[in-house]
Amino acid sequence: MRVNVVDLDIPLLIGLDALDACEMYVNTVENVLKCDRRGLATPLVRKFGHVYLEWGASVHYSTLELERLHRHFNHPAPTRLASLLVRAGGPKATPDPRPDLEKIAAACQVCQRLARTPDRFRVAMPAEDLTFNSTVYLDLMFLDGRPVLHVVDRDTAFGAAAFTRAEDTSTLWQLYNVIWVNPYTGHPPCMHVDQGPQFRSAGWQALAASAGTKVVWSGVESHNALGVKERYHSFLCQIYRRVRMAHPRLMPGAALSLSVASMNTTAGPCGLVPTLLVFGVMPRALMVAIPLPAQPDRMQAIVTARKEMAALAAKARVRVALFARPPAAADRMIHPGDQVIIYQEAPVDEWVGPHVVVSVQDKVVQLAVDGHVAQI
Known part of the structure; x- marks a missing residue:
């Protein structure tokens, strides 16, 4: 039986023609829906003078919603979109939405035109390798009314952030060296910044030129080229607030450091951990709690921040895709x-x-x- 699925709690009326087609009948004495040929017997419930078959199933994503998600995320592979829906969870989540997404991708004209050719044995050099500290994104954000300098690597999504006492060019440059240049691999070849007065100033350009770094500014109307830093601002802000509320005794700097650490060990390109991409190792987790001062609170804060980051990243993508109209050019090349x-x-x-x-x-x-x- 094929029925239309709607997000409402309404009864589904089954007529005699449907029962006859399935070779089923209702036994009103035993309150059972039977099929003698297949040996099936399903219990029924009497309510309000009628007989009901209560499925008790949750409401899942409809085909229209899956098609909207498919178009909004620019026709992704069914495996990637299915993993995102599983991470997002919610009442509409299913254990394996990949078969339905594969049917939608098979019927999509854009996916058919852009389908890859069959794999062949060949060897090729990539156009650009995944390199840490090749291009970094810098931007200013605010937490608890205080300015924060946020730095994110383009290829690995590895980030760093710290509170700044001032917003002038000299202070931001010194802080940038403290949290990024000195601890890691030095100055990057390219730096992507916004159209802020600090980054547009002649002093910032002179400092970057002396370090051998090329400064690239975001376009004024470049909505499609929104950088990694803007997407990660909201996640960092929500994780920081969650950590501060759950652990009020932590200092603001420590809470910000834990929030950034949770992002570096959770969210990354293609599901890879940024810390693993940069350092080649997974962060070491203590199996036995050591009775150090405030050690239990710090470990619990790390767990809280990592769980919040994984849930926020998936839920935000699905929520925006469901309620935002897909661009008119989503099906155009x-x-x-x-x-x-x-x-x-x-x-x-x-x-x-x-x-x-x-x-x-x-x-x-x-x-x-x-x-x-x-x-x-």
């Missing part, structure tokens, strides 16, 4: 040479163009605007 129009926010607040597409790489599109190349 953009090629170099095409003409497109772009929407600029206030005070412009209008569509401008058309502009010619120069190049396309993943979600980043290069356009020819007024004689120069702009990134969206």
Whole structure:
């Protein structure tokens, strides 16, 4: 029987035609739904003068919701989306949603056009290796009303953060050296920053140039090129607040350090741990608690932060994908040479163009605007 699934608690009426097609009948004496040919007998319940078959099953994701998630996450592999739904949990979670996602991907025109060719035995050099400290992202955020310098590595998602006593260029540069450059492998070749006054200043550019680091600024209208740092700001903020509420005796600096450590040992590209990608080892966990001062509180805070990070990362992705409308271009392919129009926010607040597409790489599109190349 094929039925329409809705997110409501309403009875499903089964007529005699459906019972006859399944060779089943209702025994009102024993209150049982029977099928003699298959030897099946399912108990029924009498309520309000009617006979009910109570399934007791939870409400799962509908096909429409799975298709929306598939389009919102830019047509991912069914295995990756299924693992995300399992990590997100919730009342609609199923043990294995991969078969339904594989059917949706098989019927998707975009997935069919972009399907990979059959594997062959071959050897090739990658275009760019996964390298730690090749490009880092810097940005300022605020926790408890205090500014925090947040640094995230592009390839491994390994991060560092610390409170800063001031927001001037000299203080931020010294703090950046203390939490990133000096403890690890020195200055990176490239640094990606926002359009903040500290990072746009001539002093910051001079300091970066003296260290041999190229500074790249985010585009003003580059919504599709949102960096790793913005995505991790909300996670770091929620984990920090959770740790502070659960363990109020911890100092703010210690709570921030534990929150960053939980992100480094939990969330990473393709499900890999950033600490494992950077150092080649998993963080050592004590099996027996040592009676050190405040040691139980610190260990419990680490467990709390790691669980919160794993749950927040999965739930946030699913929640945004379910309630946000997929982009109109989700099922379209953009090629170099095409003409497109772009929407600029206030005070412009209008569509401008058309502009010619120069190049396309993943979600980043290069356009020819007024004689120069702009990134969206």
